[in-house]
Amino acid sequence: MAKILVTYYTRSGHTQALAEAVRDGAAETAGAEVDFKPIAQVKAADLMGYDAIVIGSPVYYGTMAWEIKKLIDESVAYHGKLDGKVGGAFCTSANLAGGNETCVLDILNCLLVHGMVVKGVARGDHYGPVGINVPDDRATRHGREYGAMVAELAVKLHG
Amino acid sequence: MAKILVTYYTRSGHTQALAEAVRDGAAETAGAEVDFKPIAQVKAADLMGYDAIVIGSPVYYGTMAWEIKKLIDESVAYHGKLDGKVGGAFCTSANLAGGNETCVLDILNCLLVHGMVVKGVARGDHYGPVGINVPDDRATRHGREYGAMVAELAVKLHG
Amino acid sequence: MAKILVTYYTRSGHTQALAEAVRDGAAETAGAEVDFKPIAQVKAADLMGYDAIVIGSPVYYGTMAWEIKKLIDESVAYHGKLDGKVGGAFCTSANLAGGNETCVLDILNCLLVHGMVVKGVARGDHYGPVGINVPDDRATRHGREYGAMVAELAVKLHG
């Protein structure tokens, strides 16, 4: 089994809703086992226990909420130990060009610095799923597909 | 008077439509004089003649069309001479998270490397206007406001 | 007079050293008055009092330290009120391609979302000064020049 963590920060509930779609897509993948937690319940040491880590954030000023960044900064204690694991990112915001792609890519950059593996999306939200306000059918579908895609890659590499 | 160039590459006509909105916003600005040209009619040497340069591209693989990049690469012959001029960028694509922000920011990065001045948008498309397919009212309004904003900054700095 | 804030987060002292160079360059600029403070002594409300804000961070995972992001997240209470002010960013890291440019650009993106004005550097560190470990002569010179450049723009726009 490949162990997948889907974690998120939320205030309005929008990012949690998109996170649930990502989780559902991952959970339907054969060979994947999914943990689903708000970021406040994740400690840096916990990250070692997963084959894939998918992180969602509301977009604040074009990048992730500081609560997400804090966990990533603390993960430096384990630098090198996430190498080769699979990573993913998603976000929600209030606007079409509201810093969504930069937020997703900033999270992905953090995961690349950890030596992690990320995959883009040929048809859909290319860098990772984006929801505007309450995730609509489009965003939910992209979230579900993304969760499945990340989980399949984790199963292939680590299952 | 501050001289503004609004230039663009287009195949479907979508980027041209958004370019027209940007041009209209700039042209309504007191003290601004606007040239409006497809990129094929702009030579690198022409860029020296403007106080502000605003570039629009369709999004191809998350960044600008090569036809835009070619002009920028050729502008190296004048490196240092665009320093302090005002820059701006906009794009159109087929998808909400279709590489739009990365395209706008890649153009802005090119302009920053030239030592140019860029301004973000507190309310609207934060890095520069984005249209999805045929620019709708939202995109057209953002384009118009952006054109005016860039022109006002050019008038302030160079008018 | 244009009021400039140079603020930074530091653990090793490297970012503070580069911040001092940025401050010195700004302070030598005619018409500029500089405040110099660690980020812990800056409140979001304080940002309203400046014409230019320059922020420095060590690079953690390709972007700014969470302590910097926390202040930026809190500045949402004043969203729209920084519009038109001048912004800048710099960083220090341990490696040549250690996430330096992405860190500087992430800070600049935050400032663009606030509607702020940023300027690139035609000759030097293009997006903003970068130091590797203890800032050497090269980094210190770039820091000084950048501080002066940002201060001059602030004086031009708001002095």
Next chain:
Amino acid sequence: MAKILVTYYTRSGHTQALAEAVRDGAAETAGAEVDFKPIAQVKAADLMGYDAIVIGSPVYYGTMAWEIKKLIDESVAYHGKLDGKVGGAFCTSANLAGGNETCVLDILNCLLVHGMVVKGVARGDHYGPVGINVPDDRATRHGREYGAMVAELAVKLHG
């Protein structure tokens, strides 16, 4: 066997030198077979024939040379067919903060839009190898290690 393409654009020879290091690292990997070509000898249709594609560019205005982007734009004829292949990027420039990371990431973004898989580097140039002028021992070593890392991932996923 996993088939790897290492392709590059060069004018000064610097990017070719780094490309050779990447090629050497890939070629030493068990199960990998490497083609090495300047971008002018690569057609978009050729990309289908590889399990991994690694692209190197000199940095021009913070992003790839237009000659590289042209090939990527033409690859749209095969959109969806590169999904799941492994991608990588590297660059050379004249300056420490010369747009190197943005160049590497722009190429990686293009590959992500194709649905490709990319991996970061925990110890080294985090997003992909960067050389300043003639690649020195540091850059050459990073290039070699990166070539091997990409090839290993291609063998794992497609060998």
